[in-house]
Structure formats: structure tokens, C-alpha cells
Amino acid sequence: MNIIPSVNLKDFLSDDPARKQKFVEAIGKAYEDIGFVALKGHFLDEALVDNLYKEIKSFFSLPTETKQKYEIPGIGGQRGYVSFGKESAKGKKEGDLKEFWHFGQYVDDNDALKAEYPENVTVNELADFNKIGKEAYQMLEKTAKYVLRALALHLDLEETYFDNYIHNGNSILRPIHYPPITEEPKEAVRAAAHGDINLITLLMGAQGRGLQVQNHNGEWVDAIAEPDELMINVGDMLSRHTNNKLKSTIHRVINPPKELWGTSRYSIPFFMHPISEMKLDVLEGCIDENNPKQFDDITAGEFLNERLIELGLKK
Known part of the structure; x- marks a missing residue:
């Protein structure tokens, strides 16, 4: 399977049970097969998207010393600015070729x-x-709520199963700037191969090549969204909770061809996290003879903490 499936949230939100069910089946199958889906019909309108890009480009073009005022020590980079090369993927020494900002709950x-x-x-x-950051955060959070409702139905859970866990969840909106590449990178790429920590990730800015997803055969597949689509993938928390029925897929952002080195790339992921006390214990309905329980019981807060230490963002 080498194409990321595309679905429209308006089908799920419609009053037509057949359309709604078709959406549930399509997104469920996509997340069992490749762990990624392109979503139309979300709650971000074009003007908000344009304004958000305008604001983040203005921020990242501020002088370095101005940006560094907003790098807050002691909070593991959870809010404000994180400077270039600070974060590396799990198991990699080289820092990724990016700087970013965090808006939180x-x-x-x-x-x-x-x-x-x-x-x-x-x-x-x-x-x-x-102001624009907060608006985008809340529209992405609203979109994520309905995606999780569809997944709850796919998992034979009550439709609003996730609602209380994600209300005031520890979610993060991360505008990222990958600056122009000025010299041959030794080992570093814009974002090394990794899985996400959270329940689901909603990604703005996957138009054009760069983002790649690893399929079950270990092949890298380009994940390119239409201008009006968000790329949405399963994170490790949801994969763990569903005993790997829903797949958290390894993905990366590769460096562009040399003729495009002089260009910046911007992407804006929204990492949907639950509240810390949510139990990520494997759901009973995802365990059977062929799929015995694969993961120990853990809370979302404990799991996040473990992973932030692995990423070098927390001591």
C-alpha cells in the first residue's frame, strides 16, 4: 500500500448514518494498514491557516537573540522557543535541522x-x-476530537470514550522552521526517522515532498497532502492502548534536493495528548489468542516522561 488514503470529516459529521459508517471504516482500515490518513473537511479555515503561517514566518525571521529570550529553561521545551539542533530522534546523536515553538493547552x-x-x-x-496560535490550537483540537470519536466506534467503544481524556489534555501545537541548508549535512536530516509519542498527530504543511512514511515492508513512501488536507497519524500512546491494532508508523522529513537547499520549510504538527492520568493499558477488545497483550500497564503521564528523557528534552 503506497498511497496515503484520503477521507473527509464532513462524512463523519453528516446526519447520514451510512456516510458516517463509511468514514469510520475507511479511517479504521487506514490506521490498521499504514497508520496515516489525509483529512479534508477539518475545522481550520483558509484565512486562519494563512494567518498562522504569516505569524510563524514573522517569528522565525526575528533575530536569534530575540527568539532566545523565549527559550524557557527547566521545562523540557514544553512551551515557547526551542533553538536549532536541540532535539534529536530517539537513538540519534545528531540534532535535527530545525527550530520550533510550542503552544500548549x-x-x-x-x-x-x-x-x-x-x-x-x-x-x-x-x-x-x-491570538492566532490559540485559535489554530483550538480548531485542531476540535478536529482531533471527532477523529478520535470515529476511532472509538471503529474499536467498538462508546463514541465519546476519548472525550474526557482529551479535554484539557497535554496537547502541543508545534510550528517548525527547517532553515535553508547551507552546507552538506554530515548525518543530520530535517527530522530523523521517528514515531510520535501521543494519541494522534495532525500535521499542517505536508504539501510538497519531504515527509515520508515507512510501510510494513520497510519501504519509504512519500506522504503528500492536498492544500486543504491535514495529514493525521497514530502515535505510540494510541498504538499501545490498542495493542498495536492501530499502527504508529515510523516517519521522517528528508532533506530536499540540492537545488532547493536555499529554501526554508515550515510545518505545523498538533500533537494530541490526553491528560496525564489516562491509563494506556491495553484495551480488552484488542486482545485475543492471535494478539496477546504486548504492553505493560502505564499512564500517559509516565509514558510521556519516559520518552522526553529518551529525546534529550528532559534530564
């Missing part, structure tokens, strides 16, 4: 969680940066 109805999460960081130089 906006909690307004839970004081304990508000205290648990780091504050979002305000960029003083750009009047609309934080």
Missing part, C-alpha cells in the same frame, strides 16, 4: 491542571502571534 476550568502545565509564552514583538 489553554485551561480555564481546572485549577489543578492549570498549575500542572507550564504557562504559554507571549511574544511581545508580534501583536497577533499568540
